[in-house]
Amino acid sequence: MISEEQCWKAREDRDASFDGRFFIGVVTTGTYCRPSCPSRRALRHNIRFYQTAAEAEKAGLRPCLRCKPLDEPSAAIQDLCRYIEQHSAEPLDLAALATHAGLSRFHLQRTFKAAVGLTPRQYLEARRMEKLKAGLRHAKDVTEAVYDSGFGSGSRVYERADTRLGMTPGQYRLGGDGVTITHATVKSPVGLIMLGATDRGLCFVQFGDSDEDLLDALRREYPAARLEPMRKPHAAGFRRWIQALNNHLAGVQPGLALPLDIRATAFQMRVWNYLQTIPYGQVQSYSEVAAGIGQPSATRAVARACAGNTVALVIPCHRVIRDNGDLGGYRWGLARKRALIDLERAKRRA
Numbered sequence: 300m301i302s303e304e305q306c307w308k309a310r311e312d313r314d315a316s317f318d319g320r321f322f323i324g325v326v327t328t329g330t331y332c333r334p335s336c337p338s339r340r341a342l343r344h345n346i347r348f349y350q351t352a353a354e355a356e357k358a359g360l361r362p363c364l365r366c367k368p369l370d371e372p373s374a375a376i377q378d379l380c381r382y383i384e385q386h387s388a389e390p391l392d393l394a395a396l397a398t399h400a401g402l403s404r405f406h407l408q409r410t411f412k413a414a415v416g417l418t419p420r421q422y423l424e425a426r427r428m429e430k431l432k433a434g435l436r437h438a439k440d441v442t443e444a445v446y447d448s449g450f451g452s453g454s455r456v457y458e459r460a461d462t463r464l465g466m467t468p469g470q471y472r473l474g475g476d477g478v479t480i481t482h483a484t485v486k487s488p489v490g491l492i493m494l495g496a497t498d499r500g501l502c503f504v505q506f507g508d509s510d511e512d513l514l515d516a517l518r519r520e521y522p523a524a525r526l527e528p529m530r531k532p533h534a535a536g537f538r539r540w541i542q543a544l545n546n547h548l549a550g551v552q553p554g555l556a557l558p559l560d561i562r563a564t565a566f567q568m569r570v571w572n573y574l575q576t577i578p579y580g581q582v583q584s585y586s587e588v589a590a591g592i593g594q595p596s597a598t599r600a601v602a603r604a605c606a607g608n609t610v611a612l613v614i615p616c617h618r619v620i621r622d623n624g625d626l627g628g629y630r631w632g633l634a635r636k637r638a639l640i641d642l643e644r645a646k647r648r649a
């Protein structure tokens with residue numbers, strides 16, 4: 300519990316570290332604010348403090364439009380994220396999280412989703428998945444890692460692993476141990492492209508100058524996977540993917556929805572999903588992407604997620620540039636990035 304004295308002090312200092320820990324109601328305007336609200340301060344005798352947003356709402360107050368005490372990431376949400384991380388191995392339900400955050404279940408869902416981009420449940424599962432992935436690299440035993448990560452039952456995690464990791468946990472261990480990745484190199488207008496695929500989808504689409512370089516890159520990404528050159532003639536599914544990529548580069552197939560089998564953290568997943576919504580022929584800046592995923596201050600993390608993309612074109616990280624119009628970076632060289640952007644623009648105009 301925070302004392303009234305602390306509340307006054309936090310309000311005086313507009314101390315953002317108290318955001319979410321209590322709310323300031325202004326009875327004359329009928330609104331409530333976070334302690335860091337930049338608005339002019341109301342007279343002291345018009346102010347009431349509330350421990351939770353739910354209490355302020357119960358008192359008939361509505362959220363301030365300026366500091367948006369519910370809709371932006373707040374210390375309470377950050378605190379809740381830490382709490383979920385620390386307790387991810389325990390059974391957590393929404394009611395327990397709401398109690399911890401001092402919010403009603405309804406507000407918890409809404410506030411959390413607005414701030415983090417995931418529901419508390421999805422966030423919890425993403426944390427468990429990350430823990431599992433880390434555990435799998437070190438644990439002696441897959442079952443042990445599954446239980447340690449908080450999933451509880453082996454069968455449930457295998458169901459999830461199918462869609463989230465692409466590979467099953469046993470295979471994911473040691474960089475693709477037990478997975479067979481079939482690969483082929485094809486020519487494109489921007490140089491050689493290697494496609495790597497598991498039986499579930501593409502896990503590797505990268506540019507390179509030679510077959511050897513590309514094979515090295517694939518091996519670095521999946522050191523323990525079994526790599527097999529695609530036999531010729533290529534399987535029908537693989538031919539369709541290659542055809543789709545070529546059509547895409549030729550501008551006749553702007554949307555490139557191919558099955559993916561990739562490894563990603565929850566954050567990368569959000570960035571990469573977002574990148575797939577940037578239309579063909581258009582670009583956005585790193586900070587626009589950060590704002591787009593609801594984390595406007597995460598520009599650098601967005602740039603890192605772009606750089607970590609293993610599936611060029613399908614996840615179009617080449618459509619993200621700097622705010623000042625500079626190209627920024629590209630894992631496969633700025634000349635290629637420039638060429639791809641120009642090519643898309645030209646096709647779009649044509």
Ligand SMILES: [Zn+2]
Nearest residue numbers: 332336363366
């Ligand atoms: Zn305010």
